[in-house]
Amino acid sequence: MSIRTPLRPLARILDARNKGENPDAIERENLRLRHEDMRDKSRQRAEGRLLVLGLCFTVAFGTIGARMGFMANAEPAEPRSAAIGTPILAQRADIVDRNGRVLATNLITNALYAQPMQMIDPEHCADELVKIFPDLNRDRLIKDFTGTRKFLWIKKKLSPEQMQAVHDIGDPGLLFGPREMRLYPNGKLAAHILGGASFGREGVASAEVIGVAGVERAFDDYLRDPANADQPLQLSIDLTAQSTAREVLAGGMAIMGAKGATSILMDLHSGEVVSMVSLPDFDPNNRPRPLTAGHAADSPLFNRAVQGVYELGSTFKIFAAAQAMELGVAGPDTLIDTQPPFRWGKFSIGEFDGHSYGPTATLTKVIEVSSNVGTAHVAQMIGVERQQEFLKSLGFFEATPVELIEASTGKPLLPKNWSELSTLTISYGHGLSASPLHLATAYSSLLNGGTRVAPTLIKHSGPVEVGPRVVSQEVSALSRMMLRRVVTEGTASFGDVKGYSVAGKTGTADKPKENGGGYYDDKVIATFASVFPSNDPKYVLIVTLDEPQIMGAGQLRRTAGWTAVPVAAEIIHRVAPLLGLRPDIESASLDGVTLSASN
Amino acid sequence: MTEMVYGAIPKRDGEPVLPRWWRTIDKWSLSCILLLFGVGILLGLAASPPLAEKNGLPTFYYIQRQAFFGVMALIAMIATTMMDPKMVRRLAVVGFAITFVALLLLPFIGTDFGKGAVRWFSFGFASVQPSEFLKPAFVVVSAWLMSASQDLDGPPGKLYSFALALIIVMLLAMQPDFGQAALILFSWAVMYFVAGAPLTLLVSLAVGVVMFGTVAYNNSEHFARRIDGFLSAEVDPRTQIGYATNAIQEGGFFGVGVGEGQVKWSLPDAHTDFIIAVAAEEYGLVLVLAIIALYGTIVVRSLSRLMRERDPFIRLAGTGLACAFGVQAMINMGVAVRLLPAKGMTLPFVSYGGSSVIASGIAVGMLLAFTRNRPQGEIGDILIRRGR
Numbered sequence: 009m010s011i012r013t014p015l016r017p018l019a020r021i022l023d024a025r026n027k028g029e030n031p032d033a034i035e036r037e038n039l040r041l042r043h044e045d046m047r048d049k050s051r052q053r054a055e056g057r058l059l060v061l062g063l064c065f066t067v068a069f070g071t072i073g074a075r076m077g078f079m080a081n082a083e084p085a086e087p088r089s090a091a092i093g094t095p096i097l098a099q100r101a102d103i104v105d106r107n108g109r110v111l112a113t114n115l116i117t118n119a120l121y122a123q124p125m126q127m128i129d130p131e132h133c134a135d136e137l138v139k140i141f142p143d144l145n146r147d148r149l150i151k152d153f154t155g156t157r158k159f160l161w162i163k164k165k166l167s168p169e170q171m172q173a174v175h176d177i178g179d180p181g182l183l184f185g186p187r188e189m190r191l192y193p194n195g196k197l198a199a200h201i202l203g204g205a206s207f208g209r210e211g212v213a214s215a216e217v218i219g220v221a222g223v224e225r226a227f228d229d230y231l232r233d234p235a236n237a238d239q240p241l242q243l244s245i246d247l248t249a250q251s252t253a254r255e256v257l258a259g260g261m262a263i264m265g266a267k268g269a270t271s272i273l274m275d276l277h278s279g280e281v282v283s284m285v286s287l288p289d290f291d292p293n294n295r296p297r298p299l300t301a302g303h304a305a306d307s308p309l310f311n312r313a314v315q316g317v318y319e320l321g322s323t324f325k326i327f328a329a330a331q332a333m334e335l336g337v338a339g340p341d342t343l344i345d346t347q348p349p350f351r352w353g354k355f356s357i358g359e360f361d362g363h364s365y366g367p368t369a370t371l372t373k374v375i376e377v378s379s380n381v382g383t384a385h386v387a388q389m390i391g392v393e394r395q396q397e398f399l400k401s402l403g404f405f406e407a408t409p410v411e412l413i414e415a416s417t418g419k420p421l422l423p424k425n426w427s428e429l430s431t432l433t434i435s436y437g438h439g440l441s442a443s444p445l446h447l448a449t450a451y452s453s454l455l456n457g458g459t460r461v462a463p464t465l466i467k468h469s470g471p472v473e474v475g476p477r478v479v480s481q482e483v484s485a486l487s488r489m490m491l492r493r494v495v496t497e498g499t500a501s502f503g504d505v506k507g508y509s510v511a512g513k514t515g516t517a518d519k520p521k522e523n524g525g526g527y528y529d530d531k532v533i534a535t536f537a538s539v540f541p542s543n544d545p546k547y548v549l550i551v552t553l554d555e556p557q558i559m560g561a562g563q564l565r566r567t568a569g570w571t572a573v574p575v576a577a578e579i580i581h582r583v584a585p586l587l588g589l590r591p592d593i594e595s596a597s598l599d600g601v602t603l604s605a606s607n
Numbered sequence: 608m609t610e611m612v613y614g615a616i617p618k619r620d621g622e623p624v625l626p627r628w629w630r631t632i633d634k635w636s637l638s639c640i641l642l643l644f645g646v647g648i649l650l651g652l653a654a655s656p657p658l659a660e661k662n663g664l665p666t667f668y669y670i671q672r673q674a675f676f677g678v679m680a681l682i683a684m685i686a687t688t689m690m691d692p693k694m695v696r697r698l699a700v701v702g703f704a705i706t707f708v709a710l711l712l713l714p715f716i717g718t719d720f721g722k723g724a725v726r727w728f729s730f731g732f733a734s735v736q737p738s739e740f741l742k743p744a745f746v747v748v749s750a751w752l753m754s755a756s757q758d759l760d761g762p763p764g765k766l767y768s769f770a771l772a773l774i775i776v777m778l779l780a781m782q783p784d785f786g787q788a789a790l791i792l793f794s795w796a797v798m799y800f801v802a803g804a805p806l807t808l809l810v811s812l813a814v815g816v817v818m819f820g821t822v823a824y825n826n827s828e829h830f831a832r833r834i835d836g837f838l839s840a841e842v843d844p845r846t847q848i849g850y851a852t853n854a855i856q857e858g859g860f861f862g863v864g865v866g867e868g869q870v871k872w873s874l875p876d877a878h879t880d881f882i883i884a885v886a887a888e889e890y891g892l893v894l895v896l897a898i899i900a901l902y903g904t905i906v907v908r909s910l911s912r913l914m915r916e917r918d919p920f921i922r923l924a925g926t927g928l929a930c931a932f933g934v935q936a937m938i939n940m941g942v943a944v945r946l947l948p949a950k951g952m953t954l955p956f957v958s959y960g961g962s963s964v965i966a967s968g969i970a971v972g973m974l975l976a977f978t979r980n981r982p983q984g985e986i987g988d989i990l991i992r993r994g995r
Contacts, residue, residue, distance in 0.1 A: 046759070050803055057801050058926065061910055066903065069937065071946065075944040076855065076899070076940075079855045080860060080887065082856050125872075
């Protein structure tokens with residue numbers, strides 16, 4: 009049509025002209041037809057496009073409806089009137105001791121927050137809140153309530169009484185957010201082990217509880233996993249032993265005027281820590297703020313047992329003796345040169361308080377009387393490299409692998425330049441700083457029959473895996489015999505607990521001055537590292553006192569024999585029965601053997 | 608003569624007005640509009656007492672006003688639907704001239720009611736927002752221009768109407784009122800689309816927008832942050848949007864109950880821009896979906912009736928009015944569900960507002976007037992074609 013249209017009218021117009029008609033009418037008709045045709049096309053196009061528009065609108069309205077549906081289905085972020093009863097489930101797993109007694113659990117509590125927009129009488133609210141919570145500042149509250157803020161937290165945890173009191177204010181702008189808090193029912197007991205928890209992300213309906221220290225932090229992922237909610241984390245700690253040890257240690261610390269103290273009780277076959285106390289301690293329910301200035305060790309948060317590295321003094325001597333026996337360079341009865349002073353270059357090594365134990369003594373005697381000179385001679389026989397190797401095998405070269413987040417900070421301090429002189433001083437416990445937990449691990453490994461243990465806070469479920477051997481069975485037994493002699497004959501005579509055949513070694517180390525340059529002569533770290541019962545070893549106990557002193561036999565005493573040993577003895581006296589150890593009333597046969605052997 | 612005596616029907620020129628109106632009107636859309644009006648009163652009962660309380664007025668002050676203006680709007684709407692398209696066009700052209708002048712005068716004698724944008728004329732007992740009335744008038748005038756351009760040797764109406772749209776958009780942007788400006792531009796675009804915008808233009812426009820968006824997102828940190836913030840699931844519960852979101856979640860499927868809602872106390876715009884949040888909180892998803900269905904029905908039904916329309920002017924004007932109406936509702940609800948960034952836009956017939964509801968009434972009245980059944984000349988067409 010579009011091709012033919014222009015042709016025909018012309019013919020018609022010519023025709024019309026010939027007939028004398030007016031051609032304009034044909035022209036108009038032609039125009040009308042073309043117009044009609046154009047309109048048809050545009051109508052068809054419009055029809056399609058209107059359909060598209062209609063579909064677009066349907067889809068768009070559908071999207072809005074669907075979105076509304078999803079949102080209506082979602083949990084509201086801030087429950088106000090409707091959803092007060094939203095349940096909060098116990099989510100963080102409990103922590104229990106080795107017998108299932110609760111160390112950490114959850115408690116439902118409420119946080120207090122305000123929506124000042126809904127508040128009726130801000131001044132009254134502030135007045136009443138200050139009455140309930142004296143630590144709040146009234147002016148600050150009024151400023152917050154009357155300002156532009158629409159939301160603010162007032163208290164993170166409320167007791168039921170406090171909550172009721174706030175309820176009684178009766179202002180709709182004061183609201184409660186239900187949540188769980190972590191509760192440590194035993195308070196300060198095991199504070200350093202548990203660490204503590206705090207709130208992470210906080211919402212009105214619930215808040216996230218996250219571990220901030222100790223096992224709470226080290227096992228945070230396990231404890232937060234909802235799958236473990238019914239499976240409490242079982243520690244190797246024994247709550248009664250922990251409580252007793254803490255009580256005795258606190259008493260000893262007070263009597264001796266020490267500024268700090270720590271004790272570790274370890275199962276020497278498995279490496280399980282049965283009790284670990286560090287004083288001063290804190291309440292994990294209300295963790296103090298970390299110190300921002302000064303020395304970290306001055307904060308009660310500081311875990312002396314794990315983070316504190318000290319020169320542990322003569323407790324190290326047994327390592328030299330054991331290694332000498334293991335290597336065959338000396339036996340228990342080998343005579344060692346003990347003539348002071350021992351000169352090495354321009355340095356000289358003497359005995360405590362200028363004593364002298366004669367020109368020679370047996371190796372057993374060297375340990376018994378704690379002779380620095382004798383031990384140094386033994387170390388010289390061993391040599392630098394073999395000593396390093398041995399101490400490394402006992403775990404003194406790296407931080408303890410115990411499951412505390414703080415453990416990695418307790419790295420031993422080794423001499424930068426390990427000369428023969430270092431070897432000599434380290435043999436009697438100077439020049440190498442390690443944590444009491446290092447010492448407990450090393451004593452356990454050495455005295456349990458000679459296999460390496462790894463310290464752990466988690467209760468073993470299966471049989472104990474035997475670690476790599478560090479010394480032979482015989483050397484381990486001989487070492488115990490020597491340590492037993494220290495208690496029966498030597499420096500730790502206050503440590504003899506009847507029926508438990510305690511063996512151990514004292515260590516009294518002068519504290520190095522903080523700013524370097526020598527040692528204090530009136531401040532010591534006194535340590536007693538013990539094992540009991542010595543004939544059938546079960547536990548290792550380390551007691552360390554920081555700057556103890558006591559009047560004994562008419563003079564001021566600081567040595568471990570007068571300070572750490574009696575405390576340790578009291579702990580063993582009370583804890584051993586709790587752990588189910590039967591006192592050996594008959595004199596142990598091993599005692600007789602050692603006596604006859606040494607005579 | 609006998610016929611005159613024996614019961615001859617007196618000849619009447621056409622059908623009476625009301626029956627014809629009832630026969631030809633789109634009854635579905637009309638019912639939807641009346642329902643929306645009812646919903647508006649219902650939600651006004653929920654949303655406006657807090658406002659009245661805040662302003663120290665009797666509790667139902669705003670409802671009474673809403674009902675009064677609503678009745679006015681209904682009368683205006685019915686009156687408009689009764690006009691024939693030519694009358695509507697004349698009304699719109701006159702109205703356009705008046706409102707356009709009013710818009711020009713705004714900066715000199717308008718007020719801003721302390722909201723920072725000069726959009727209103729205050730008459731003491733009521734205020735009028737000229738742009739609300741300008742919108743339908745503009746749509747009709749543009750449709751007239753565009754349809755005129757479809758005549759052979761007609762004026763370049765598309766160009767004229769585009770120039771008109773640009774001038775109005777500029778005036779609105781100066782107030783500033785970007786929401787209305789966008790709506791004007793959108794209605795013009797929809798009419799241009801239906802009037803036969805070239806496909807190449809549409810495709811190149813779409814490509815251009817996508818490319819600009821990508822480039823801006825990748826190169827402008829500010830722009831990217833805005834988009835990310837809008838897309839993120841997290842929402843600050845202390846913003847208007849946060850309250851609205853929360854209200855919708857609180858409401859769930861069946862709502863917290865009549866009068867139990869809280870969001871109306873926290874949201875300053877609960878009775879206008881966020882009325883849908885009030886609906887969602889008190890009556891739940893059920894009412895919200897019903898409201899969406901009402902708007903959807905009006906728009907889709909009007910468009911489908913316009914598909915049959917042969918007169919290009921009526922088709923374009925109807926399309927523009929229906930789309931402007933639908934998009935305004937969509938933007939309002941899209942903001943509340945965070946599909947769109949916040950923009951002050953009322954929900955037609957449901958939101959509180961005197962001049963807004965009357966303007967909506969007139970606009971919808973025009974739309975209904977355009978979608979009335981009328982002879983479409985199909986038989987004439989067939990006869991013409993036969994004739995050839």
